[in-house]
Amino acid sequence: MMDKLKLAVFELTDCGGCALNILFLYEKLFDLLEFYEITEFHMATSLSEGSHYDVALVTGTVSSQRDLALLKEARNHSDYLIALGTCATHGSVQASVEGSIREKLKRVYGDEGNPMRALDSKPVVEYVAVDFALPGCPYDKNEVYQVLIDIAKGIEPVKKDYPVCVECKLNEYECVLVKKGLPCLGPITYGGCNAACIRSGLGCIGCRGPLPGEVNPASEYEILKDLGYDDDYIIRKFKTFARWEP
Amino acid sequence: MRYIKLPSENFEKFFNSLKAWGSIYAPVKRGSIYSFQEVQRAEEVALDYNRTMLPPKKFFVRPRDEILRLKNGRWENGTDAEPIVLFGLHSCDIHGLKILDKVYLDEPVDPYYKARREKTFIVGISCMPDEYCFCKSLGTHFAMDGFDLFLHELPDGWLVRIGSVRGHEIVWENGELFEEVTDEDLKHFKEFEERRANAFQKEIPQEGLADMLDLAYNSPVWKEYAEICLACGNCNMVCPTCRCYEVCDKWISAYDAVRERRYDSCFMENHGLVAGGHNFRPTRLDRFRHRYYCKSYFDPSSGYNCVGCGRCDEFCPAKIEHVKVLEEVRGSLR
Numbered sequence: 001m002m003d004k005l006k007l008a009v010f011e012l013t014d015c016g017g018c019a020l021n022i023l024f025l026y027e028k029l030f031d032l033l034e035f036y037e038i039t040e041f042h043m044a045t046s047l048s049e050g051s052h053y054d055v056a057l058v059t060g061t062v063s064s065q066r067d068l069a070l071l072k073e074a075r076n077h078s079d080y081l082i083a084l085g086t087c088a089t090h091g092s093v094q095a096s097v098e099g100s101i102r103e104k105l106k107r108v109y110g111d112e113g114n115p116m117r118a119l120d121s122k123p124v125v126e127y128v129a130v131d132f133a134l135p136g137c138p139y140d141k142n143e144v145y146q147v148l149i150d151i152a153k154g155i156e157p158v159k160k161d162y163p164v165c166v167e168c169k170l171n172e173y174e175c176v177l178v179k180k181g182l183p184c185l186g187p188i189t190y191g192g193c194n195a196a197c198i199r200s201g202l203g204c205i206g207c208r209g210p211l212p213g214e215v216n217p218a219s220e221y222e223i224l225k226d227l228g229y230d231d232d233y234i235i236r237k238f239k240t241f242a243r244w245e246p
Numbered sequence: 247m248r249y250i251k252l253p254s255e256n257f258e259k260f261f262n263s264l265k266a267w268g269s270i271y272a273p274v275k276r277g278s279i280y281s282f283q284e285v286q287r288a289e290e291v292a293l294d295y296n297r298t299m300l301p302p303k304k305f306f307v308r309p310r311d312e313i314l315r316l317k318n319g320r321w322e323n324g325t326d327a328e329p330i331v332l333f334g335l336h337s338c339d340i341h342g343l344k345i346l347d348k349v350y351l352d353e354p355v356d357p358y359y360k361a362r363r364e365k366t367f368i369v370g371i372s373c374m375p376d377e378y379c380f381c382k383s384l385g386t387h388f389a390m391d392g393f394d395l396f397l398h399e400l401p402d403g404w405l406v407r408i409g410s411v412r413g414h415e416i417v418w419e420n421g422e423l424f425e426e427v428t429d430e431d432l433k434h435f436k437e438f439e440e441r442r443a444n445a446f447q448k449e450i451p452q453e454g455l456a457d458m459l460d461l462a463y464n465s466p467v468w469k470e471y472a473e474i475c476l477a478c479g480n481c482n483m484v485c486p487t488c489r490c491y492e493v494c495d496k497w498i499s500a501y502d503a504v505r506e507r508r509y510d511s512c513f514m515e516n517h518g519l520v521a522g523g524h525n526f527r528p529t530r531l532d533r534f535r536h537r538y539y540c541k542s543y544f545d546p547s548s549g550y551n552c553v554g555c556g557r558c559d560e561f562c563p564a565k566i567e568h569v570k571v572l573e574e575v576r577g578s579l580r
């Protein structure tokens with residue numbers, strides 16, 4: 001039997017959901033354990049026997065010096081690093097709060113300075129090169145399952161190349177944008193969630209961040225304006241999970 | 247072709263008799279869209295629907311289809327083909343299937359498509375166009391074949407055209423439900439068709455379309471539309487003649503997997519990507535234009551790859567209209 005791959009899960013600043021989501025694979029975790037041993041995961045093991053990891057999953061944003069140090073440690077000691085969840089791939093909610101970190105600290109803590117050595121929240125991908133980015137708030141746990149088994153078998157995981165609309169149509173959900181005028185960001189949002197929100201009759205809120213490439217946020221903006229949504233609302237909607245810098 | 251009449255009062259009996267062939271799938275209303283779903287009773291069927299969101303293609307090339315299964319290190323065939331009845335297809339969709347037949351039944355034959363196609367009994371139904379339909383100008387508003395039975399609405403029942411040996415058999419077995427067609431019925435049939443012909447609000451002048459597209463590759467109109475197109479792929483996903491699919495493997499346990507194929511769209515990054523990283527259609531402009539050429543140009547000798555069903559218009563979030571785009575492109579050449 002070949003040696004198992006060493007898997008690490010690192011958590012930076014986030015709600016904890018993305019790390020926990022791995023445990024929610026329940027019995028499917030045992031499939032992963034056929035190929036991996038977990039050598040670092042504060043939610044699942046007291047082991048912390050660093051130095052080298054074959055695969056590292058990093059969740060959360062870089063929001064403090066501690067996060068940055070941990071991220072560098074993870075990057076330097078792993079062969080394959082995956083930015084997991086929208087915090088890590090796009091910055092998510094905390095990174096979308098605008099303004100400088102100084103002003104924000106002052107608003108909350110007054111003149112206490114910066115005791116926790118906070119940084120302006122940014123996604124992992126802005127600090128280090130990653131081997132794979134898997135967005136979602138939280139990401140679809142089956143996706144990380146597929147990616148980890150692919151890697152274990154020596155297959156390069158395939159990046160999704162389509163927006164939420166594609167899976168929405170595969171499921172034949174009624175289009176809430178066209179038929180109900182709901183503000184749906186599906187046409188410009190990275191697919192892979194299987195159109196979970198539209199299944200519930202809601203518009204996509206863009207939690208997986210923008211699909212890179214040829215999608216057209218400017219046109220989406222005009223469409224929402226035509227439907228009667230105002231500038232401020234649309235911009236806030238666009239910026240909830242990612243800082244659009246078109 | 248043989249014509250017979252199904253009086254209204256026998257409709258339900260006729261409908262139920264089809265269950266001898268297999269489960270019945272028919273258009274039903276779901277929210278503000280229609281969808282082909284399994285139905286038990288005739289009253290569930292939306293007989294006056296305009297178009298379903300996904301075309302009947304979904305029964306032959308499924309949106310997601312597990313074509314193979316990896317079990318104990320061996321690949322096994324994963325798909326099934328049950329006999330079904332597709333009830334209530336419009337003429338455009340029957341033409342759409344005929345276009346798909348050319349792709350999937352020509353060598354090399356797609357075994358999944360073929361098995362399902364052979365086991366499906368198709369009942370067509372007449373319709374009145376809405377503001378999106380333009381099948382008449384493409385000649386796809388009437389089907390001469392591609393169905394087993396075709397029902398045309400009459401004031402007191404249905405004029406039934408029999409389109410296949412299987413259709414004959416079903417009618418034969420239920421002979422007591424049908425009557426001979428009278429001159430009066432034929433008159434009503436013609437009146438319906440005339441009313442219908444006059445109800446079309448949209449048409450695509452097919453004349454010279456291929457020549458026009460030959461010259462129009464660099465038309466500025468493509469660029470104008472590529473600015474508003476979202477590249478979301480909705481138009482491809484709902485089109486009865488789009489035939490592109492993606493194949494991917496999915497792990498279902500540590501050692502077992504399924505090979506799934508699913509609808510793809512030429513608006514997506516990987517569609518034009520080839521080995522070595524070259525992409526034939528890197529920009530939205532390339533992709534937008536490509537779709538129109540695929541629908542109207544590549545092989546005009548075998549007919550156009552558009553049947554005028556209007557789905558792409560109805561479900562485009564950017565409200566881009568197929569016929570309008572082509573007309574503007576034509577206009578830009580003048």
Ligand code: SF4
Binds near residue numbers: 175177195
């Ligand atoms: S509901 Fe939203 S995600 Fe679904 S097709 Fe419409 S715009 Fe796209």
Ligand code: SF4
Binds near residue numbers: 486552553558
């Ligand atoms: S291109 Fe549009 S109108 Fe033509 S067959 Fe496809 S969906 Fe229907």
Ligand code: SF4
Binds near residue numbers: 513540
């Ligand atoms: S190339 Fe595009 S338009 Fe043509 S069949 Fe494929 S998805 Fe449809």
Ligand code: SF4
Binds near residue numbers: 475478479481
């Ligand atoms: S549905 Fe409309 S916006 Fe989306 S890709 Fe097609 S033409 Fe473009």
